[in-house]
Amino acid sequence: MTTANHRSDTPGSAGQHRTPGKLAPQDASEAASRHRRIREAMAAQGLDGLLAFGPGWRRENVRYLTDTALAGSAAFALLPAQGEPSAFSTRWQDTGSIIRHGWITDAHFIDAREPAALADRLREMAPRRLGIAHYELLPAVLMESVSGAVPGAEVVSATALMDGVRLAKSDWEIDRMRRTAEVCAAGWQAFVGALEPGLPEYGIVAAVEEEIKRLGAEDNFMLIASGGDEVRGMTAPSPRSLERGDMVRTELTPQLDGYWLQLCRSAVVGKASDAQRRSFDLFNEAVEAGMAAVRPGVTAHDVAAAENDVFRRHGYGEYCTSQYTRVRGHGHGLHFDETPVIEGNETVLPENAVLIIHPNTYTPIAGYHVLGDPVRVTKEGPEVLISTERRLFESAEGT
């Protein structure tokens, strides 16, 4: 019955463990739609196989095909040009989860150093041109196994292909993102509710994590900074204790059912100063300008330029450069940092793309300021996906 440091697709645990879940009609339709879209993109690039690789920190493409939360350090989903997809993970529990969820019914445990089931499936498939999503991240030990299994095939990156496929969200996906938005809004409430003089930054993160996990969040991307006008950017939390008058900035990005959604806000411990209010007004104007530019067919550059023009008009244009900031927003979905909203990015935003518009940067007015809302691109313009008010928050404690 027992094995020692040995994991496998043990026959003894097969049977019901491998009983596929029955997909609801809307899920079956979504899965079929995804397969069709990916295969159209594959055909355009002459691919007869798409292998999505998911390392521990970039599982979005595997999730797109499995709709399953995975824990393995390395996971794959393989979609042939024709036929049924397969999935593979270095965590045996993942294979049961995938099969029970039902989007892929052929799932296997693999040893990262000898992924036999993956190699066998590739050999059987014998693609002439294989695209690998996150090819750039595939460890050498796995690359060797993949390449060795398809010695005659041309192996290319399919990372951009999958980024393109995932850019416009379906109604099914938007529904999920709306639920994430509710969790995100609750997380922000917990954030503001926790603020009080003496609390260390990491204590704020603990309060937020407690709340969003209570509501079912799987994960969270969260940067933070506290202090006055000396603050130049956000990082992981420090032991710094909050002081009265501090502005506390965050980008809060919970993940629920696979989908991330971000909110950018700043809050003051106690009453805001005039400078902090002026800073908010400037950033709010930039958010509004970015939103005004949003409609299907515009580029990420167009949105970024609209935001930056506000800073330029007010004499703060230099603070829109890489010396002070990174991007003016970015796409959202199964990855929280999809196409960047930045001047020079000519990616066209289609209807139903989801992005956050956040002109976060440093200015001498009140230091680094964080403000932004997630929006869906519609023909009528942007639809704000979150209910959190866009204002400079003040904590009840510290007044």
Added chain:
Amino acid sequence: MKRGLVVLDPAEISGREWQQRLAVLQRAMAASRIDTALVYGDVSRADDIAYLTNLCVYWNEGILAVPAQGDPVFLTKLSPRVHPWMRQVSTVTDLRSGPSLGKLVADLLGPGNGRTAGIVDADLWPAVLSEEISAGLPGWEVRKLGGLVREQRVTPSPAELVLLRRGAGILAAAAGKAAGEQPDANARIAVIERELRGAGFLDVVARAADAPDGIVTLRVSGQFRTGWLHASRLAGDGNGTSWPDAMRQAIGGAVTAASAGACGERLSEAARPALSVLPPGTAVDVRWVNQADMATSGEYQPYSPDLPMTQGSVAVIGIEARFPDGADAAVAETVLIGTDRAECLTDPMLTAIGTAASGGRAGS
């Protein structure tokens, strides 16, 4: 993303110890005639870089370039705007950012003139990056190396052990609280997040999964400073079913059997008697993983059944059961491996039981 506390405290790890860690690597490099060692990390597995510098790759990727003599340089895709923070919380002063790690390496190292660069743990590097670096270093011999830094991390120093003990106590208390009366699985995870992050854990990975008979398996991994702790607990009363107690007894047996030189097979044998009450058709895995490999749960390391445990190392011993109905359950503890027994860091009672069973021997 790692979003817990990152702190560099000389009262915890002295400046001398940080220098020694680097010196050990540099001596190994000298023995292999390596002029510059390159250590890769991404947010999901960057413990080698953290061990050498206390740098936290909280997101994205980076490479630590370690010269045969002198100070290391950190190359990263993260923005230069985080350099001040990184200097504050690490031993590194030279940080360079850019969109291409290959170009950053090429710019740093320049023409080789017959020198040798070593890619540490080359099998685990992104193949494309490794090739890009090799191609971008004219005049350099680029050699693939094994896990030189990981080997150092296998046995914690006394200072690291102090932190691991502290972290284990916090994690055990949190897991115990979460396994108690809670309204649902999400509430259990929420408790763990609050307790561990509130106590300054850098990273928390907590999962709750339904097991048979109303039992919930809680798997809790946490990184305190740079060391990993893990415990898996079974929550719920199980309506009088016997298998949860059997699994608890089994992990007690496995922990009692652990010592320097013990291997997975021995742990499995010790666990087996208690597991005989599990339903027919249940598959069980008994395994151990060094805490140094816990960022990936040991999935990138070859843990064979006859691999012996190392004196002074800290390991996670776990038992995973897969029931015929497809559900699974787990129990696990983090232990310190001594010469003739193990000390259970996440459940001191198991150590006491083990000591009593072995006639009161103390040897760790």
